[in-house]
Amino acid sequence: MAQEGRVGVVVVSHSGPVAEAVAELARGLAGLTTAPVAPAGGTRDGGLGTSADLVVEAARAVDGGAGVALLVDLGSAVLTVKALLAEGDELPAGTRLVDAPLVEGAVAAVVTSATGADLDAVAAAAEEAYGYRKV
Secondary structure (H helix, E strand, O other), X not given: OOOOOOOEEEEEEOOHHHHHHHHHHHHHHOOOOOOOEEXXXXXXXXXXXXXXXXXXXXXHHHOOOOOEEEEEOOHHXXXXXXXXXXXXXXXXXXXXXXXXXXXXXHHHHHHHHHOOOOHHHHHHHHHHHHHOOOO
């Protein structure tokens, strides 16, 4: 999944199926079969929750040396990612928590990453998804 020079994107959810579906949707809408996106959902035994180990594994899998954007769903997923970032030695260099809606943000992040944009641009695109109006 890692692509040299591309920003990786990790979808962190309390649910494995949700993380996998959002990652697949983002990859499909970006029109790429090998986009640098990985799911990190649920617990290792398939339950609901957040696994720091799965987040680290996914971040390392998509790390192409240009940074990794972490998009998360709910409270303890945010806390897990913040704790990993505070520890400073588990996640690849240049990993960042992005404040964005999970689905729209992941799509925007993957599409922007696919253009070869840097981490700041990928994060900005994901964060701009808060502005998408549906009505």
